[in-house]
Amino acid sequence: xxxxxxxxxxxxxxxxxxxxxxxxxxxxxxxxxxxxxxxxxxxxxxxxxxxxxxxxxxxxxxxxxxxxxxxxxxxxxxxxxxxxxxxxxxxxxxxxxxxxxxxxxxxxxxxxxxxxxxxxxxxxxxxxxxxxxxxxxxxxxxxxxxxxxxxxxxxxxxxxxxxxxxxxxxxxxxxxxxxxxxxxxxxxxxxxxxxxxxxxxxxxxxxxxxxxxxxxxxxxxxxxxxxxxxxxxxxxxxxxxxxxxxxxxxxxxxxxxxxxxxxxxxxxxxxxxxxxxxxxxxxxxxxxxxxxxxxxxxxxxxxxxxxxxxxxxxxxxxxxxxxxxxxxxxxxxxxxxxxxxxx
Numbered sequence: 001x002x003x004x005x006x007x008x009x010x011x012x013x014x015x016x017x018x019x020x021x022x023x024x025x026x027x028x029x030x031x032x033x034x035x036x037x038x039x040x041x042x043x044x045x046x047x048x049x050x051x052x053x054x055x056x057x058x059x060x061x062x063x064x065x066x067x068x069x070x071x072x073x074x075x076x077x078x079x080x081x082x083x084x085x086x087x088x089x090x091x092x093x094x095x096x097x098x099x100x101x102x103x104x105x106x107x108x109x110x111x112x113x114x115x116x117x118x119x120x121x122x123x124x125x126x127x128x129x130x131x132x133x134x135x136x137x138x139x140x141x142x143x144x145x146x147x148x149x150x151x152x153x154x155x156x157x158x159x160x161x162x163x164x165x166x167x168x169x170x171x172x173x174x175x176x177x178x179x180x181x182x183x184x185x186x187x188x189x190x191x192x193x194x195x196x197x198x199x200x201x202x203x204x205x206x207x208x209x210x211x212x213x214x215x216x217x218x219x220x221x222x223x224x225x226x227x228x229x230x231x232x233x234x235x236x237x238x239x240x241x242x243x244x245x246x247x248x249x250x251x252x253x254x255x256x257x258x259x260x261x262x263x264x265x266x267x268x269x270x271x272x273x274x275x276x277x278x279x280x281x282x283x284x285x286x287x288x289x290x291x292x293x294x295x296x297x298x299x300x301x302x303x304x305x306x307x308x309x310x311x312x313x314x315x316x317x318x319x320x321x322x323x324x325x326x327x328x329x330x331x332x333x334x335x336x337x338x339x340x341x342x343x
Contacts, residue, residue: 028056029055029056029057029058030056030057030058030145030283031058031060031140031143031144031145031170032051032057032058032059032060032144032145032146032147032283033059033060033061033062033063033132033133033136033144033145033146033147034047034048034051034059034061034062034063034147034149035062035063035065035095035129035133035146035147035148035149035150035152035154035155036048036062036063036064036065036067036074036078036148036149036150036276037064037065037066037067037074037149037150037151037201037204038062038064038067038073038074038075038077038078038150039067039074039150042258042259042276043149043227043272043273043274043275043276043277044077044149044150044276045077045081045257045258046232046258046272046274046276046277046337047147047149047175047276047277047279047280048062048078048081048280049081049085049247049340049341050277050280050281050284050337050340050341051147051280051283051284052081052082052085052087052090053085053247053340053341053343054284054340056284057283057284059087059090060090060136060144061090061091061092061093061125061132061136062078062082062090062091062092062093063092063093063094063095063129063132063133063154064078064092064093064094064095064129065095065096065129065150065151065152065153065154066096066097066098066099066150066151066153066204066205067150070110070112071094071097072110072111072112073110073112073113075092075094075112075124076112076113076114076115076119076120077115078092079092079119079120079122079123079124080115080116080117080118080119080120082120082122083120083121083122084117084246084247084250085246085247086246088122091124091125091132092122092124092125093124093125093127093128093129093132094124094125094128094129095128095129095130095153095154096129096130096153096154096157098153099151099153099204099205099207099208100153100156100157100205100207100208100211101205101207116250116253116256116257117250129154130154130157130158130161133146133154133155133158133165134158134161134162134165137158137165137168137169138162138164138165138168141168142168142170143170144168144169144170145169145170145171145172145173145283146169146171146172146173147172147173147279147280147283148172148173148174148175148176148212148279149174149175149201149275149276149279149280150201150204151201151202151204151205151208151209152174152176152201152202152205152208152209152211152212153204153205153208155172155208155212156205156207156208156209156211156212157208159211159212159215160211166215166216166217167216169217169218170218171217171218171219171220171283172212172217172218172219172220173219173220173222173279173280173282173283174201174212174219174220174221174222174279174322175201175221175222175227175275175276175278175279176199176201176202176209176221176222176223176224176308177199177201177202177209177221177223177224177296177298177308178197178198178199178223178224178225178307178308179221179223179225179294179296179308179309179310179324180225180310197307198304198305198306198307198308199223199224199306199308202298202306202307202308203305203306206298206299206300206305206306207300209298209308210298210300213296213297213298213320213322214318214320218323219322219323220279220282220283220286220291220322220323220324220325221296221322221323221324221325222275222276222278222279222282222325223308223324223325223326224275226278226325226326226327226328227273227274227275227276227277227278228273228275229330230274230278230328230330230333231271231272231273231274232258232271232272232273232274232277232334232337233271234271236334236337236338237251237254239338239342240338240341240342243342245342245343247341247342247343248341248342251341258272259272260272274333274337277333277337278325278328278333281328281333281336281337282325284336285332285333285336288328288329288332288333288336289325289327289328289329290325290326290327290328291323291324291325291326292323292324292326293321293322293323293324294310294311294321294322294324295310295311295315295316295319295320295321296308296309296310296311296319296320296321296322296324297309297311297316297319297320310324
């Protein structure tokens with residue numbers, strides 16, 4: 001009987017261990033660096049908030065790259081969002097102000113406009129974004145994801161300074177490029193309009209994008225097309241502003257926090273494209289996006305400079321392959337976005 005009792009206890013302990021392991025695996029927290037231009041009043045801030053609010057994401061730092069309309073504005077926006085979200089311990093690391101091929105002098109800095117809620121009491125970190133990326137990746141080899149929702153200058157500079165990090169980054173989630181992808185619904189272009197153009201994040205530093213895409217880092221790419229279809233509508237904003245929470249209340253101020261565009265046939269409506277939010281979604285809930293592995297390229301010369309393409313035929317041997325998002329579960333995405341903004 002003693003042997004049976006011991007075996008039973010061992011079996012129970014083994015089952016408990018397996019259940020704990022399965023639960024831990026299912027709720028694994030992804031370590032993330034957010035690299036962004038943190039443009040004023042745009043999707044960058046929405047994506048950052050999604051990542052800060054998600055239970056399965058640990059944001060280790062925010063790195064800034066060529067923010068618009070100014071570097072100081074991007075930093076002020078990031079610090080305000082971090083303080084509002086109660087994530088004061090997440091550092092903001094200023095990065096590159098110009099592209100890899102910039103030939104002129106560094107642009108002057110305009111004084112930042114006061115973010116909604118006032119300037120944060122937080123201060124940016126002294127360490128440069130490139131150094132922060134390199135050190136964090138090397139200290140956490142195989143664990144760091146980078147959500148890149150701006151020009152890819154910081155990442156390219158980090159790869160040039162320490163090429164070994166390419167094999168130590170777990171995954172990159174990039175918002176950038178236009179590839180002419182379609183799920184049969186997400187056609188944002190007017191009749192006769194050219195569908196494949198140079199998207200800003202790539203065009204702003206096409207050489208950097210060329211370097212990053214060829215780095216060998218596993219990557220998921222969120223193209224402009226999907227965000228132009230999966231829009232945030234007034235009815236969704238109403239669900240957010242109905243909740244009395246600090247982040248939710250920011251959405252009461254279209255034009256001061258998010259863009260708040262008006263539809264042509266409804267001047268009172270508010271809506272926004274969700275370009276960067278889809279990139280954030282692809283790591284928070286990868287089950288809500290559809291991807292396909294495709295060979296791609298970035299054009300860095302000639303009249304098509306800055307454009308991104310998917311090779312259909314005659315694929316070059318060195319063409320980088322990425323997981324390209326071509327569809328999203330729109331309703332589930334909106335429900336998740338509302339949930340995160342009202343926590």
